[in-house]
Amino acid sequence: MPHAEHLYGPPNGIKLVWKRHAGICTGITNHTFMAKKSTKGSDKKTADLQPDIETGSNEMMTTDQGLLINDDQNSLKAGERGATLLEDFILREKITHFDHERIPERIVHARGSAAHGVFRVYEPMTKYTKAKFLQDPARETPVFVRFSTVAGSRGSTDLARDVRGFSVKFYTDEGNYDLVGNNMPVFFIQDAMKFPDLIHAVKPEPHNEIPQAASAHDTFWDFISLMPESTHMIMWAMSDRAIPRSLRMMEGFGVHTFRLINDKNESFFVKFHWKPLLGVHSVAWDEAQVISGKDADFHRRDLWEAIESGNFPEWELGIQVIPQADEHKFEFDLLDPTKLVPEELVPVQRIGRLTLNRNPDNFFAETEQVAFHPGHLVPGIDFTNDPLLQGRLFSYTDTQLSRLGSPNFHEIPINRSVNTVHNNQRDGHMRQQINKDITSYSPNSIGGGCPFQAKAADGGFTSYDERIDSKKIRGRSKSFFDHFSQATLFYNSQSQAEQAHIVNALRFELSKVTIPAIRDRMVGILTQVDKGLAKQVADALGMPVPKKPEQPINHSIPADGKPAAYQPIKVTSSIEKSEALSMANTVKDTIQTRQIAVLAADGVDEALLNNMVKKLTAAGAQTKIVAPHLGNIKGNKGTDIMVDQTLFNTASVLFDAVYVAGGTANVKALQNDGDALHFVNQAYKHCKAIATDSDAAALLDNTYIDKKANGVITDGNAKNFIAAIGMHRFWEREQQPKVPA
Numbered sequence: 001m002p003h004a005e006h007l008y009g010p011p012n013g014i015k016l017v018w019k020r021h022a023g024i025c026t027g028i029t030n031h032t033f034m035a036k037k038s039t040k041g042s043d044k045k046t047a048d049l050q051p052d053i054e055t056g057s058n059e060m061m062t063t064d065q066g067l068l069i070n071d072d073q074n075s076l077k078a079g080e081r082g083a084t085l086l087e088d089f090i091l092r093e094k095i096t097h098f099d100h101e102r103i104p105e106r107i108v109h110a111r112g113s114a115a116h117g118v119f120r121v122y123e124p125m126t127k128y129t130k131a132k133f134l135q136d137p138a139r140e141t142p143v144f145v146r147f148s149t150v151a152g153s154r155g156s157t158d159l160a161r162d163v164r165g166f167s168v169k170f171y172t173d174e175g176n177y178d179l180v181g182n183n184m185p186v187f188f189i190q191d192a193m194k195f196p197d198l199i200h201a202v203k204p205e206p207h208n209e210i211p212q213a214a215s216a217h218d219t220f221w222d223f224i225s226l227m228p229e230s231t232h233m234i235m236w237a238m239s240d241r242a243i244p245r246s247l248r249m250m251e252g253f254g255v256h257t258f259r260l261i262n263d264k265n266e267s268f269f270v271k272f273h274w275k276p277l278l279g280v281h282s283v284a285w286d287e288a289q290v291i292s293g294k295d296a297d298f299h300r301r302d303l304w305e306a307i308e309s310g311n312f313p314e315w316e317l318g319i320q321v322i323p324q325a326d327e328h329k330f331e332f333d334l335l336d337p338t339k340l341v342p343e344e345l346v347p348v349q350r351i352g353r354l355t356l357n358r359n360p361d362n363f364f365a366e367t368e369q370v371a372f373h374p375g376h377l378v379p380g381i382d383f384t385n386d387p388l389l390q391g392r393l394f395s396y397t398d399t400q401l402s403r404l405g406s407p408n409f410h411e412i413p414i415n416r417s418v419n420t421v422h423n424n425q426r427d428g429h430m431r432q433q434i435n436k437d438i439t440s441y442s443p444n445s446i447g448g449g450c451p452f453q454a455k456a457a458d459g460g461f462t463s464y465d466e467r468i469d470s471k472k473i474r475g476r477s478k479s480f481f482d483h484f485s486q487a488t489l490f491y492n493s494q495s496q497a498e499q500a501h502i503v504n505a506l507r508f509e510l511s512k513v514t515i516p517a518i519r520d521r522m523v524g525i526l527t528q529v530d531k532g533l534a535k536q537v538a539d540a541l542g543m544p545v546p547k548k549p550e551q552p553i554n555h556s557i558p559a560d561g562k563p564a565a566y567q568p569i570k571v572t573s574s575i576e577k578s579e580a581l582s583m584a585n586t587v588k589d590t591i592q593t594r595q596i597a598v599l600a601a602d603g604v605d606e607a608l609l610n611n612m613v614k615k616l617t618a619a620g621a622q623t624k625i626v627a628p629h630l631g632n633i634k635g636n637k638g639t640d641i642m643v644d645q646t647l648f649n650t651a652s653v654l655f656d657a658v659y660v661a662g663g664t665a666n667v668k669a670l671q672n673d674g675d676a677l678h679f680v681n682q683a684y685k686h687c688k689a690i691a692t693d694s695d696a697a698a699l700l701d702n703t704y705i706d707k708k709a710n711g712v713i714t715d716g717n718a719k720n721f722i723a724a725i726g727m728h729r730f731w732e733r734e735q736q737p738k739v740p741a
Contacts, residue, residue: 052413053361063089063090063093064093064097069090072090072094075088075091076088076090076091103368103403103404103405104402104403105153105154105403106148106399106403107199107399108150108151108199109148109149109150109165110148110149110152110153110154110156111148111149111152111153111154111155111156111158111213112146112147112148112149112165112367112368113146113147113148113247113299113300113303113304113367114144114145114146114147114360114366114367114370115144115145115303115307115313115356115357115358115359115360116142116143116144116145116356116357116358116359116360117142117143117144117145117312117354117355117356117357117358118140118141118142118143118354118355118357119133119140119141119143119168119170119317119352119353119354119355120137120139120140120141120352120353121133121134121135121136121137121139121317121351121352122137122350122351122352122353123137123351124136124137125260125351126262126263127262128260128262128268128270128319128321129260129261129262129268129380129381130261130262130263130379130380131172131174131177131260131378131379131380131381132172132173132174132378132379132380132459133170133172133173133174133177133378134351134352134380141170141171141172142170142171142418143168143169143170143171143354144168144169144171144366144370144414145166145167145168145169145354145356146165146167146367146370146372147164147165147166147167147247147299147303148164148165148167149162149163149164149165149213150162150163150164150165150202151199151202151203151213151214151215152212152213153212153213156212156213156296157213157291157292157296158291158292158296158297158298158299158300159243159283159288159289159291159292159296159298159299160213160214160288160292161214161215161216161237161238161242161243161285161288161505161509162213162215162237162242163182163183163184163237163242164182164183164184164244164247164250165180165181165182165183166181166182166183166250166252166253166274167179167180167181167372168180168181168252168274168354169370169372169376169415170378171417171418172378172418173418173419174378174379174419174459175376175377175378175417175419176376176415176417177376177377177378177381178372178373178374178376179254179272180254180372180373180374180392180396181252181253181254181255181272181274182252182253182255183241183244183250183251183252183253184233184236184237184241184253184255185236185253185255185271185273185340186232186233186236186255186337186338186339186340186486187233187255187337187338187388188224188227188229188230188233188234188338189227189229189230189337189338189388190229190336190337190338190387190388190476190480191387191388191391191476192387192388192389192390192391192392192394192395193387193391194227195388195391195395197223198223200219201219201220201222201223201224202215202219202220202223204217205217205218205219211512215237215509216508216509216511216512216513217512217513218513218514218515218518221509221510221513221518221519221522222515222518224522225518225521225522225525226521226552226553227552228483228484228525228528228552228568229338229480229483229568230338230483231483231484231487231525231528231529232338232339232483232484232486232487232490233338234487235487235490235491235502235529236490238502238505238506238509239490239494239498239501239502239505240282240283240498240501240583241280241282241583242505243282243283243284243285243288244280244281244282244283244299245281245282245283245656245728246278246281246299246302246303246306247299247302247303247313248276248278248302248303248306248313248593249276249278249279249280249281250276250280251273251274251275251276251280252273252274252315253271253272253273253274254271254272254273255337256337256374256384256386256388256389257269257270257271257322257334257335257384257386258270258271258272258381258382258383258384259381259382259383259384259464260319260321260380260381261379261380261381261382261464262380265464265465266324267324267382267464267466268321268322268323268324269321269322269323269324269326269327269334269384270319270320270321270322271319271320271322271340271341271346272317272318272319273317273318273319273320273348274315274316274317274318274354275315275316275317275318275348275350276313276314276315276587277314277315277316277587278313278314278587278590278592278593279586279587279588279590279728280583280586280587281583281586281728281729282583283653283686284501284686284687284729285501285504285505285508286685286686287653287686290651290653290682291653291654294650294651294653294654295654298654303356304359306593307356307357307358307359308359309622311592311593311620312355312356312357313355313356314353314354314355314356315353315354316350316351316352316353316354317350317351317352317353317354318348318349318350318351319348319349319351320341320343320346320347320348320349321346321349322334322341322346330345331482331485331571331572331573331574332479332482332485332486332571333477333479333480334384335384335385335386335387335477336386336479336480337386337388337389338480338483338486339486340486342489342575342578342580343578343579343580344575344578344580345574345575348580365412365413365414366414369404369409369412369414369415370414370415371396371400371403371404371409371410371412371415372396373393373396373397373400374389374392374393374396375392375393375396375397377461378461379456379459379460379461379462382463382464385466387476405429405430406428406429406430406431407425407428407429408428408429408430408431408432411430411431411432411433421433422450422451423451424439424440424441424442424451425440426440437450481566481568481569482568482569482570482571483528483568483569483570484528484529484568484570485570485571485572485573486573487528487529488529488530488570488573489573489575489576489577489578489581490581491529491530491533492530492576492577493577493578493579493581493582494581494582494584495582495583495584495731497584497731497732497734498582498583498584498731499533500734502533503533503536503537503540506522506526506533506537507536507537507540507541510522510523510537510541511540511541516543519541519543520543520546520550521549521550523537523538523541523543523545523546524546524548524549524550525549527545527546527548527549528549528568528570531545551567552566552568553566588726588727588728589726590620590726591616591619591620591621591656591722591725591726592619592620592621593620593621593622594620594621594622594656594657594725595621595622595624595654595655595656596616596621596622596623596624596655596656596657596658596659596725597623597624597626597645597650597652597655597657597658597659597679597683598612598613598623598624598625598626598659598661599626599627599658599659599660599661599670599676599679599680600625600626600627600633600641600661600663600666601627601628601633601665601666601669601670601673601676602633602634602665602666602669603634603635603636603663603664603665603666603668603669604633604635604636604641604661604662604663604665604666605635605636605661605662605663605666605693605695606635606636606637606639606641608661608662608663608693608716609635609641609661609662609663611718612659612661612691612693612716612718612721615718615719615722616659616718616721616722619722621656621722621725623659624644624645624650624655625641625642625643625644625645626643626644626645626646626647626650626679627643627646627647628646628647628669628673628675628676629643629646630643630646631643635663636663636665636666647673647675647676647679648675651679651682652679652680652682652683652686652688653682653686655683655688656688656689656725656728657683657688657689657690657691657721657724657725658679658680658683658688658689658690658691659690659691659692659721660680660690660691660692660693660696660699661693661696662692662693662694662695662696662716663693663695663696664695666696667695667696667698667699670696670699671698671699671702676699677699677702677703678741680699680700680703680705681703681704681705681739681740681741682739682741684703684704684705684709684712684733684739684741685733685738685739685741686729687711687729687730687731687732687733687734688711688729688730689711689712689713689721689724689725689727689730690705690711690712690713691712691713691714691716691717691718691720691721691724692713692714692716693715693716694714694715694716696716697714697715700712700714704739704740704741705739706736709730709733709736710724710730710732710733711724711727711729711730711733
């Protein structure tokens with residue numbers, strides 16, 4: 001009997017067609033629900049990834065079943081003051097949906113922000129990989145990128161000292177590819193077996209759920225002090241990389257060593273990098289803490305507003321490629337996730353550009369429900385035996401099943417492949433795809449053998465045929481036992497200011513530890529990195545430097561059935577310093593998207609103010625008039641000037657630089673305003689560029705600011721001010737007497 005066309009189809013009148021004859025299988029494509037017409041190649045738009053968009057514009061209210069609602073304000077009652085009736089199905093539907101709105105947040109990376117965009121490769125990467133999205137410079141691949149903190153809950157602050165997730169979902173013609181990484185190139189542990197322990201330790205302590213989104217407590221440092229393999233990552237986490245100025249101004253890394261495979265089945269090891277075109281910049285730790293109180297959504301707001309204003313964030317994709325034959329030529333193990341490949345040994349090739357150009361339409365449906373997985377691959381990219389990566393390949397699917405409630409999480413619109421999905425997987429909670437064929441098994445003859453397996457030549461995925469010949473063992477290679485050399489390399493590569501910030505971060509964190517033995521162990525570990533570093537931290541903690549570090553226990557290598565002590569090694573590095581590891585060497589020739597506070601009051605010199613704002617805007621910065629009150633202020637020529645923010649609803653920590661405009665009455669008003677004086681003092685304390693017009697320089701006499709300090713311009717010179725903003729910070733001011741701001 002011939003199969004009749006199904007009576008029910010998707011919206012927009014799109015038909016599902018099923019045919020049965022040799023060599024042909026047609027079915028629902030995941031993007032037929034997303035657009036009325038299919039798109040191919042470079043015509044594919046990111047908007048195609050947005051199905052069933054409901055705007056509510058000029059529409060009448062309905063129930064979830066499409067029934068028009070006459071009254072959404074009152075429940076159905078037995079009289080005006082009577083009991084609510086059980087039969088009120090509209091009330092029950094509304095309350096039931098509300099009661100079930102929340103899904104479990106991610107155990108880690110719960111606090112996130114995201115955006116849509118596109119990726120374009122610069123030139124074909126045929127030499128290294130057969131991945132099609134890395135071949136055609138004329139082709140734009142839609143992407144969805146999510147940034148996140150690791151330790152905090154969904155409601156925590158953006159400015160916690162933490163690792164930042166940097167995950168990219170490429171909607172390629174060969175299927176979805178997820179590059180799931182961080183803003184730091186290494187990690188705390190070498191084996192996925194220790195991941196639950198790490199997260200249990202860094203999360204709020206279980207007896208009082210304190211502290212939130214912070215590592216400065218006993219359980220975290222207890223764990224770290226017993227895990228010397230974490231030392232390199234601790235240097236990164238205690239550095240300014242852990243408190244970025246903006247999500248748009250941080251690097252991204254794939255962390256692990258992956259494989260690229262070309263059409264000749266040649267394998268290359270690869271490390272992935274994302275290089276921000278705005279440079280890599282941070283905030284000061286004191287500033288981060290103040291921002292958390294002033295605007296806990298600082299990073300989220302910054303990303304959203306940049307995209308809305310057309311200042312699209314951009315990164316270049318970089319790769320470090322290592323031939324298969326060179327796997328063992330380094331003094332570190334490529335499979336060790338606590339190690340990086342110094343760019344002096346293997347330069348980063350910049351091969352393409354990522355541009356974020358559209359904010360999500362709905363945070364929950366997109367940012368919260370997006371499901372990343374390092375196991376989402378395309379032909380030409382494959383795994384290595386990195387033991388942390390191998391564990392992630394299990395963990396990510398498992399956690400999505402818990403969070404999103406179904407093995408069909410791939411059918412949620414933000415997770416859908418732009419390709420047709422054909423397989424024998426059926427049913428399950430919240431299934432959306434309608435399969436019209438009667439066979440859901442392979443092999444079959446009733447369905448004409450559909451769906452067919454794809455040959456490698458047709459784009460079918462094949463794993464790299466790596467030779468495996470070994471015995472089963474629980475343990476680690478001795479090449480993983482060097483825990484300190486790259487920690488020392490990182491510390492030595494930092495500028496003087498960056499080193500001071502690491503010292504202060506360790507002082508802060510360990511001062512929150514209440515158990516002396518933990519502090520002793522940690523300072524002992526720091527002696528393996530740099531004895532001067534250890535001494536500075538110990539002095540602040542009021543303790544001596546241990547004569548020798550405590551002998552760690554290697555619980556993974558039993559001896560006679562008992563845990564045995566082992567001695568971590570420190571390999572002599574062939575590189576003393578790496579410029580790429582210091583943010584002091586980043587891009588400093590642009591003020592694009594920088595936020596500049598313009599302090600002004602009644603009587604401001606209109607000509608001087610307008611001239612500065614015009615030049616800052618032309619250079620790509622964004623200015624905000626900050627005044628003692630909202631509404632308008634009067635210029636010295638009587639013009640009404642609209643105020644953007646006030647001294648009581650904003651703070652200098654939310655800006656990159658401060659300009660104080662001239663005008664006799666204006667300067668006098670600001671001189672007598674304590675909030676204005678605090679505003680510029682705080683900006684100076686956080687080492688930001690400050691400019692005043694010549695007559696406004698008198699205001700600085702009422703502050704703690706050294707008018708001769710670097711980054712302080714007192715003659716209203718816009719060119720010099722722009723150059724100073726481009727330097728980002730003048731950290732040498734931290735060596736001066738502390739400003740009580």
